[in-house]
Amino acid sequence: MTEAAGTYHDGRTSAARAVRVRVADGLLHIDGDDMSTAFPLAAVSLEPRLGGLARRLDLPNGASCQVPADFELPTPADAPARMERWVNEAEVRWMPAVVATVLVVAGLYAGIVYGVPAAANVVARRISPSVERSMGDQALSTLDRVALEPSKLSAERQRQLTARFTALTALADPGGQSVLLFRASPAVGPNAFALPGGTIVLIDELVAEAQHDDEIVSVLAHEIGHVHERHTLRHVLQTSAAGVLVAAVLGDVVSATSYAVAAVPTFLLNARYSRAFEVEADVFGFALLDKAGIDRGHFARFLTRLEQKHGGKSELPGWISTHPGAEERARAALGDR
Amino acid sequence: MNQPPDAVPPVPPDPLADGRPPLPADETPADVPPALPPPPPPLPPPVDLSPRPFHFTGNGGEYFRIWIVNLLLSVVTLGIYSAWAKVRRLRYFYGHTSLDGAAFGYHASPIAILKGRLIAYAVVGVLALLSEVAPLLASVLYLPIAVLAPIIVVRSFRFRAANSSYRGIRFGFDGLDSDAYKVFLFWPLSVPFSLGLTYPYVTKRQREFFVGDSRYGRSLFGLELPTGRVYKIYILAGVAMLAWFALVGATFMGAIAQLASAEDADVVPGLSVFLGIGLLYLGVGAIVVFVRTSFENMVWNHTLIDQHRFESRLRAGRMLWLYASNIVLLVVTLGLFVPWARVRMAQYRAESLTLLPGGPLVSATLAGGLEAEATGAELTDAMDLDFGL
Numbered sequence: 001m002t003e004a005a006g007t008y009h010d011g012r013t014s015a016a017r018a019v020r021v022r023v024a025d026g027l028l029h030i031d032g033d034d035m036s037t038a039f040p041l042a043a044v045s046l047e048p049r050l051g052g053l054a055r056r057l058d059l060p061n062g063a064s065c066q067v068p069a070d071f072e073l074p075t076p077a078d079a080p081a082r083m084e085r086w087v088n089e090a091e092v093r094w095m096p097a098v099v100a101t102v103l104v105v106a107g108l109y110a111g112i113v114y115g116v117p118a119a120a121n122v123v124a125r126r127i128s129p130s131v132e133r134s135m136g137d138q139a140l141s142t143l144d145r146v147a148l149e150p151s152k153l154s155a156e157r158q159r160q161l162t163a164r165f166t167a168l169t170a171l172a173d174p175g176g177q178s179v180l181l182f183r184a185s186p187a188v189g190p191n192a193f194a195l196p197g198g199t200i201v202l203i204d205e206l207v208a209e210a211q212h213d214d215e216i217v218s219v220l221a222h223e224i225g226h227v228h229e230r231h232t233l234r235h236v237l238q239t240s241a242a243g244v245l246v247a248a249v250l251g252d253v254v255s256a257t258s259y260a261v262a263a264v265p266t267f268l269l270n271a272r273y274s275r276a277f278e279v280e281a282d283v284f285g286f287a288l289l290d291k292a293g294i295d296r297g298h299f300a301r302f303l304t305r306l307e308q309k310h311g312g313k314s315e316l317p318g319w320i321s322t323h324p325g326a327e328e329r330a331r332a333a334l335g336d337r
Numbered sequence: 338m339n340q341p342p343d344a345v346p347p348v349p350p351d352p353l354a355d356g357r358p359p360l361p362a363d364e365t366p367a368d369v370p371p372a373l374p375p376p377p378p379p380l381p382p383p384v385d386l387s388p389r390p391f392h393f394t395g396n397g398g399e400y401f402r403i404w405i406v407n408l409l410l411s412v413v414t415l416g417i418y419s420a421w422a423k424v425r426r427l428r429y430f431y432g433h434t435s436l437d438g439a440a441f442g443y444h445a446s447p448i449a450i451l452k453g454r455l456i457a458y459a460v461v462g463v464l465a466l467l468s469e470v471a472p473l474l475a476s477v478l479y480l481p482i483a484v485l486a487p488i489i490v491v492r493s494f495r496f497r498a499a500n501s502s503y504r505g506i507r508f509g510f511d512g513l514d515s516d517a518y519k520v521f522l523f524w525p526l527s528v529p530f531s532l533g534l535t536y537p538y539v540t541k542r543q544r545e546f547f548v549g550d551s552r553y554g555r556s557l558f559g560l561e562l563p564t565g566r567v568y569k570i571y572i573l574a575g576v577a578m579l580a581w582f583a584l585v586g587a588t589f590m591g592a593i594a595q596l597a598s599a600e601d602a603d604v605v606p607g608l609s610v611f612l613g614i615g616l617l618y619l620g621v622g623a624i625v626v627f628v629r630t631s632f633e634n635m636v637w638n639h640t641l642i643d644q645h646r647f648e649s650r651l652r653a654g655r656m657l658w659l660y661a662s663n664i665v666l667l668v669v670t671l672g673l674f675v676p677w678a679r680v681r682m683a684q685y686r687a688e689s690l691t692l693l694p695g696g697p698l699v700s701a702t703l704a705g706g707l708e709a710e711a712t713g714a715e716l717t718d719a720m721d722l723d724f725g726l
Contacts, residue, residue, distance in 0.1 A: 007439075009505020014554070014698070016439065016504060050425060051399055053432040056442055064505045080447070084421065090406045097402040100409040101673065107412060 004071045011062035048084035112242050120237035124230045136197030151182035194226035218299035225284030231277045300330035384697045393687035395433035397677035404676040420451035445500040487517035512550035520546045537571040559641040570631045581620035589613035627653040644695030651689045
């Protein structure tokens, strides 16, 4: 449409005048009750179309004219204008919106499930060991304050287990900085965990539950796997990165709401991350046990026994994590020997 | 090229004029025979002083299509298209907001926004890289950025204002960099030293800076917030916060104590504790919404432009409902509700706002030619960092 009723603003006062806008002989004519003027088409510019909104026609004298959405100038459009015309065509229909929704959701999902972990893995391996160690030290001092007590194991028993641990790390990661610490904690229960930086904390209650020292060693092998794969650091990076990604894509509705939304994928996919990590640590631990000539069956038996004893409890130790299923993991341990 | 005739602005009624035409100089009153009284002056057109409500005519479904198509294009182009997406989003919201039968306009060129974003990303990227290889140097470079922050805020606000229009007249922002340093650096520094007591005052000063230094054409906005009432909002909020913490704390104290002293590992931890923490957050969220709503109303209700005023009637309860339902729906739809959430907010804000004219609306504003050009030139190097102001 090259002729329409419009509203003229002179750009100097806020008065509005009803005018008739039309294109004729290469000129844009604007005619109203007390005005009549024309501009060369090359000197005027028309705002790109946006749904049914009226469009602004900018005139060279600082004035502007509101024209209906379907008003068009016959001049050839430049590249950005052609792009926005095409975008508008997509915006006013439902089909492209549905396709875009599917693509955005699929892309976001793939980004969170595959892209973020891959990126976190690369980043985690570049973070300097000293930074990682200081993170670990901080975590340990917090844990010591709130949940852990000094170990009640005898010095002799601690020496025995440390010797086994050192032999294991020597096989795993020559030159590795893993340190074994002993703590007691009735609240935490039979457990062991790996802190960033390589420190592994063994809880007395786990030592008490074990029927064979190789069972303890098999759990330590699993924890060394977590250290080797830098799981704690990767987990922290992944959860924050997934949040940042979602917040960046979905934009800023209200800061509070976008935080809430950003927490969703993190929350939903957390289970998946830890499951993958436990399996990774298992695989590493099994290989290490094989290298040390220790029967993987110790891990499987210990896992099954603890699962049966503590399975109904809400706070299961991390390394019996229910996600891969203790049974499944025990089978994996016994499976491919 | 033909020039259109300059529009003749309707002459505003002059309260000082008595309506009689001035006497010619060569006529002395003595020569004038006592004659008929002068004809009554032509009556000025009646000024319509009725309140003018704001309207928002956008709808969620239409905006959803715009949003999702532009989101996809932004992602596919690795963020380059996001400058165009931003312009289309703001044009949609401005264009669907109207007052007295006329909509607002957004004029920014996507290229200008893209330039600003590229600069910002480059700075962030260089800093991130530097903090990896030369952490000390990077931390030294953060200082000038922190020092420049108030200027960046002023520039981005000026960019936004200068690219907004109503009835063919642009808005503007004339805030000085020195004032920006006062309200964004100097005064905020007093907050920790006063144990937070100056915080409401700082918020007041920042708002007065943004609104008070804005203009529409040549008409200046004015804002002076009553300090006492600003403090009243924050004191009320503080009291409510303390009361809520005490109430929730007392209710769940039993549960927490029981958990702490539990010898038996069979006690299921969490549920009541989580409930308590959840209630705490909910209360804090509600109080934050109350503060924001009261503040927003107060800012509008004290804003002046020429002889016009505004009236904002946002209700905290309604805002709380909007925020809460938006959050739930955003979570349930994994964020796809974003467009509707934005539209609902814009709609409620518009329908709660009214302009109270103190005189004729149309003639009030004049835009200056030279001034407008100077601002226009400045725009090209303005950085648009979108601080969500």
